[in-house]
Amino acid sequence: xxxxxxxLASFLYIQIALSVYLIKKVYQLKSHTPSNINILxxxxxxxxxxxxxxxxxxxxNYLCLLLTLPLVLILWSDSILIHCYGLKIxxxxxxxxxxxxxxxxxxxxxxxxxxxRFQWITASLIFSISCLFAIITNNSTxxxxxxxxxxxxxxxxxxxxxxxxxxxILTVLLSLGLPYISDIAAFHYFIIMAVVAHISxxxxxxxxxxKNTKVKSIFSGLLVGNDxxxxxxxxxxxxIQAINSSVSLLTDTSAPQKQNLNxxxxxxxxxxxxxxxxxxxxxxxxxxxxxxxxxDKAYSVSPNTNQSIxxxxxxxxxxxxxxxxxxxxxxxxxxxxxxxxxxxxHFGMNELLKSAGFNTIYDRFSFPTFTNDYDLLxxxxxxxxxxxxxxxxxxISNDQTHSNYKVIDxxxxxxxxxxxxxxxxxxxxxxxxxxINKLLLSLKDKGGLENTLLVITGDHGQSFGELGYYAxxxxxxxxxxxxxxxLHCSKLAKHHVEQITLLDIMPTITYxxxxxxxxxxxxxxxxxxxxxxxxxxxxxxxxANAPSNASVIIDxxxxxxxxxxxxxxxxxxxxNIITDSALTxxxxxxxxYHALDKHGLIY
Numbered sequence: 001x002x003x004x005x006x007x008l009a010s011f012l013y014i015q016i017a018l019s020v021y022l023i024k025k026v027y028q029l030k031s032h033t034p035s036n037i038n039i040l041x042x043x044x045x046x047x048x049x050x051x052x053x054x055x056x057x058x059x060x061n062y063l064c065l066l067l068t069l070p071l072v073l074i075l076w077s078d079s080i081l082i083h084c085y086g087l088k089i090x091x092x093x094x095x096x097x098x099x100x101x102x103x104x105x106x107x108x109x110x111x112x113x114x115x116x117r118f119q120w121i122t123a124s125l126i127f128s129i130s131c132l133f134a135i136i137t138n139n140s141t142x143x144x145x146x147x148x149x150x151x152x153x154x155x156x157x158x159x160x161x162x163x164x165x166x167x168x169i170l171t172v173l174l175s176l177g178l179p180y181i182s183d184i185a186a187f188h189y190f191i192i193m194a195v196v197a198h199i200s201x202x203x204x205x206x207x208x209x210x211k212n213t214k215v216k217s218i219f220s221g222l223l224v225g226n227d228x229x230x231x232x233x234x235x236x237x238x239x240i241q242a243i244n245s246s247v248s249l250l251t252d253t254s255a256p257q258k259q260n261l262n263x264x265x266x267x268x269x270x271x272x273x274x275x276x277x278x279x280x281x282x283x284x285x286x287x288x289x290x291x292x293x294x295x296d297k298a299y300s301v302s303p304n305t306n307q308s309i310x311x312x313x314x315x316x317x318x319x320x321x322x323x324x325x326x327x328x329x330x331x332x333x334x335x336x337x338x339x340x341x342x343x344x345x346h347f348g349m350n351e352l353l354k355s356a357g358f359n360t361i362y363d364r365f366s367f368p369t370f371t372n373d374y375d376l377l378x379x380x381x382x383x384x385x386x387x388x389x390x391x392x393x394x395x396i397s398n399d400q401t402h403s404n405y406k407v408i409d410x411x412x413x414x415x416x417x418x419x420x421x422x423x424x425x426x427x428x429x430x431x432x433x434x435x436i437n438k439l440l441l442s443l444k445d446k447g448g449l450e451n452t453l454l455v456i457t458g459d460h461g462q463s464f465g466e467l468g469y470y471a472x473x474x475x476x477x478x479x480x481x482x483x484x485x486x487l488h489c490s491k492l493a494k495h496h497v498e499q500i501t502l503l504d505i506m507p508t509i510t511y512x513x514x515x516x517x518x519x520x521x522x523x524x525x526x527x528x529x530x531x532x533x534x535x536x537x538x539x540x541x542x543x544a545n546a547p548s549n550a551s552v553i554i555d556x557x558x559x560x561x562x563x564x565x566x567x568x569x570x571x572x573x574x575x576n577i578i579t580d581s582a583l584t585x586x587x588x589x590x591x592x593y594h595a596l597d598k599h600g601l602i603y
Contacts, residue, residue: 326357
């Protein structure tokens with residue numbers, strides 16, 4: 001009886017341990033963690049094995065499936081999402097994902113391309129599932145399929161025409177030979193001894209050899225995420241004092257003379273600073289509409305479209321503040337219009353825009369026959385008419401620069417390779433900036449910009465593998481949070497500032513219009529004569545008690561915490577790692593925690 005239980009436990013242990021090992025091989029593709037099983041992995045493997053042995057001995061095979069199969073699927077999916085996007089599966093992130101699933105078509109293509117490239121990853125899932133069913137049903141054919149999939153995965157093979165035949169032959173031979181092998185008693189004792197040896201090796205390795213790994217265990221933070229923690233730290237250090245003091249006054253100049261100007265704001269979808277500066281069409285915009293406010297660095301403090309709406313129209317971190325900015329303009333007689341070629345039904349965006357104070361909303365379904373961003377040109381006359389009032393606030397956003405990055409005129413916009421993801425993104429940016437430039441020139445010819453303050457920026461940036469991250473919403477690295485900023489108005493003086501964030505745009509515009517900003521207890525500032533002592537950046541993706549990735553910038557040093565890859569880093573203004581610092585990882589985490597907690601982002 002005891003031997004039978006040990007045999008069953010050994011087979012279960014091997015199946016789960018190999019599944020964990022293969023999943024960790026996916027993490028290893030980016031060198032985020034060693035693929036060997038560590039002590040925390042071992043603890044969870046032993047617990048899962050013990051519970052499954054109990055269920056199987058009680059005849060509750062279905063409970064064994066209900067426990068292990070979902071766990072394997074979650075861990076496998078988690079490894080792929082972390083690899084592709086730096087996004088960990090958690091209950092909070094799943095809820096957000098479901099609310100806007102229709103917008104993820106571009107991201108899905110990234111996953112499919114990844115799986116097609118690394119076929120052994122799919123084979124690892126086939127191994128885990130077939131092995132689990134084989135143990136429960138004692139089916140030798142399934143065991144043969146499991147072993148064949150395991151060998152395919154370990155060898156990191158690829159199926160090509162005709163080359164799938166050897167793997168099929170191997171699986172058939174295994175299914176024929178395994179019944180004979182399984183009857184040999186020594187085989188079962190060998191399996192038990194192999195398990196004992198592996199457990200012993202892992203314990204010795206943990207106690208005497210390996211002291212630390214970047215990702216402690218693939219089970220860490222499963223479905224809930226990891227915490228950002230507060231550690232003991234001297235409250236008088238300069239970084240904590242900077243967070244506590246918030247804003248410094250640069251100059252105490254009086255506001256410009258009050259004037260009524262239209263405000264025309266473009267937030268280009270996923271437009272990073274790099275993509276804008278790289279585009280020849282940004283040079284055309286600079287030529288036709290020179291800057292009145294030169295900015296060295298501009299940030300979207302949370303790289304997500306809905307979060308950008310909160311930043312712009314509450315001027316506060318987080319999403320629990322009142323929408324004061326448009327309400328103030330409405331009280332002065334401004335009309336408010338939001339125009340986008342995207343759908344606003346996802347992530348509750350339509351309700352968010354109404355709450356922000358937009359009287360009129362045009363989205364993809366507002367166009368009679370929607371095609372692409374060129375449809376914005378069809379609204380040229382209507383926009384010009386609104387601008388005649390000199391009290392119009394119009395916010396325009398586009399769609400083509402959202403993944404999977406659509407280029408309509410491929411003959412004209414082919415500066416980069418359209419078959420490469422980043423190349424297609426750059427081409428889509430070129431086309432979108434061309435459309436904006438064409439629209440603005442037409443409005444200018446009609447006199448619509450004479451009394452208009454024009455702003456062009458990005459709602460957030462876009463990353464393509466930097467520090468392990470892709471797309472947006474998930475990290476505070478420069479490609480996701482650094483955006484361009486252009487402000488043009490022929491009736492305003494020129495200014496130069498070091499930094500602006502989306503939080504600061506409306507307070508700064510209010511100042512330039514010679515008006516009094518309606519509220520003082522906000523995080524955004526008028527950057528003309530104020531300077532913030534720190535900038536908080538945070539992802540829209542969630543960990544257990546905070547955003548999964550967050551940073552604080554103080555004096556061009558980024559204090560960076562990542563709960564996905566278990567990183568606490570110091571980065572310079574270009575995201576290069578700084579190594580010569582007396583600060584510990586706990587100090588860095590405490591600085592970030594302090595800023596998050598101050599703004600209600602510890603939950």
